[in-house]
Amino acid sequence: MDEPLNLVLFSGTDDKLQAAAVLTAGAAALGKPVNVFLQYWALDAFRRDRIGRDHGLAPEAGVEGRVHVDDLRRAGQIGWPDVLREAKDLGQVDIQACSLSMDLLDIGPADLDPLVDGVEGITAFYINAGEGHVLFI
């Protein structure tokens, strides 16, 4: 349980980010540290002025998937930004922005939601990942 869970988030749709948040919170609840590395469209979703918006769903969701997601939301499911905030409060969760992706999106640290703890490159992420699994979402 001591090895960190390391998540590289690439996709920026609400369904994948929700799944990532569940993985993160579950690990945090078990006392497992989590390192999150935000790339590309996942990083874009963490922009201060975009984090609260609808980020859509992966194509495989289709029309039916949209209905299921909306039903769950209406039933009071907590959105991924808040699940991540809870996870951070509960355990050791570090969320870093990929510096390459910052360049790609032409944004600075001030453009990001406070959920993001900093900016790093792949080297720091790998070193902090230790012997833990690295998952790409």
Place this chain on the structure above:
Amino acid sequence: MPAVLEVTARVDARGQSCPMPIVRTAQAARALEPGSLIEVLATDPGSARDFAAWCRSTGHDLVEHSAEGGVYRFFIRTK
């Protein structure tokens, strides 16, 4: 089932989906003295396995668990 269980804290996670029942319980456990008793109610179908695994991993004691009418009830003694 013990005749009387003195519950220190209740977590009503009914209607909450994964991971919130565990997250809420972990938050509650963190605030309690060792040996406290938490009663959790949940409707999430994964709860039964989740709470068993969580207790095994964290060292809290799953004293009692039951399911009735789609509601799972767990009694957890904190370590």
